[in-house]
Amino acid sequence: MIRKKAIIFGVTGQDGYYLTKLLLKKNYIVHGIKRRSSSVPTNRISSFLNQKNFKIHYGDLTDTSSIYNIIKIVKPDEIYNLAAQSHVGVSFYTPIFTANVNAIGVLAILEAIRTIKKEIKFYQAGTSEMFGKTKEKFQSEKTVFNPQSPYGAAKVFAHQITQNYRDAYKIFASNGILFNHESHLRGDNFVTKKIVSSLTRIKNGKQKKLVLGNLYSKRDWGHAADYVEAIYKILQQKKPDDFVIATGRDCTIKEFVNKTAKIINLGIKWRGNGLNEIATDKNGKTIISIDKKYFRPLEVDYLKGNAAKAKKILKWKSKISLEDLIKEMVQNEPK
Secondary structure, three states: OOOOEEEEEOOOOHHHHHHHHHHHHOOOEEEEEEOOOOOOOOHHHHHHOOOOOEEEEEOOOOOHHHHHHHHHHHOOOEEEEOOOOOOHHHHOOOHHHHHHHHHHHHHHHHHHHHHHOOOOEEEEEEEHHHOOOOOOOOEOOOOOOOOOOHHHHHHHHHHHHHHHHHHHHOOOEEEEEEOOEEOOOOOOOOHHHHHHHHHHHHHOOOOOOEEEOOOOOEEOOEEHHHHHHHHHHHOOOOOOOEEEEOOOOOEEHHHHHHHHHHHOOOOOEEEOOHHHOEEEOOOOOEEEEEOHHHOOOOOOOEOOEOOHHHHHHHOOOOOOOHHHHHHHHHHOOOO
16 A cells, blocks of 8 residues: 655644644654744654654745755655744734745645646645635635735635645645644743633742733634544545535633633633723732733734535534633643
8 A cells, every 4th residue: 555645734733733743643754844943842743753654844934945955855745834924913024925925835836746747736724814804604614815914815825826726736625724722832922822721820829910801802712623624625536626624603702711710710800991901819919911012013802614515525524612621721731
């Protein structure tokens, strides 16, 4: 039996870990791409480093030659692009870098596939942030994009250029429009990880206060382990296509805080409004406050996905509840 070969761009991230684990279990040979200058450590994938079916290559989505050379050498069956400048807030401060990685980097991969081996299947990781400001109660594959950040705008380009290469060159190129998905492996600069880590530290007397931005942003949160199963299934279809991957449930930042506090048995009480809203502990001490610096220049207040197409065609649905996700994140916090 000939083993399939897969390249994963963004292998050191949360999704890279879960996808690598899944593909190795399915007997793939996995080639992970890591930036040599990456500030992201390889601790997430350390358990794979000594496995014979896992290989690390140095490459960068801003370096077209490195992308081309890796694909030419490996000649994979599948390429999963999970790499990105993935922080929405940061994209306002580094818009050109964000565009180079999240948009032009994707074009470089597609060009390499076109010129090296058109039979390679390609997966592009999209995001619910592409929908941005929307009036639709549920966002689906038919919802019009209206991004509200350089991150979202760059991802729209990546999504549409993937469709363009699929149609123009008959490449098996598919998009996954993934809504927020978390795990204990989430980076510290993401709000869910920040909330869980900070409240746990406050509970243990190791931190005094948590400072947040917009408490009333609503997001559709799932578990990364569930979502990478959908990613894999997308490339196993007979025809390339685009799929929304979501739970169909929404939750505000404030509700996420309340759920986390309940799980760790940290009693909190809210009072005030707007920038003056705070949460206090049982002693009346302020442990959560709001700071305008954590608001984005353009806020996206509401995102909730309709994954009916994925459910029907991929036979996929979210399995892990938000409460169980938070419990897992809490259990993996340092004691």
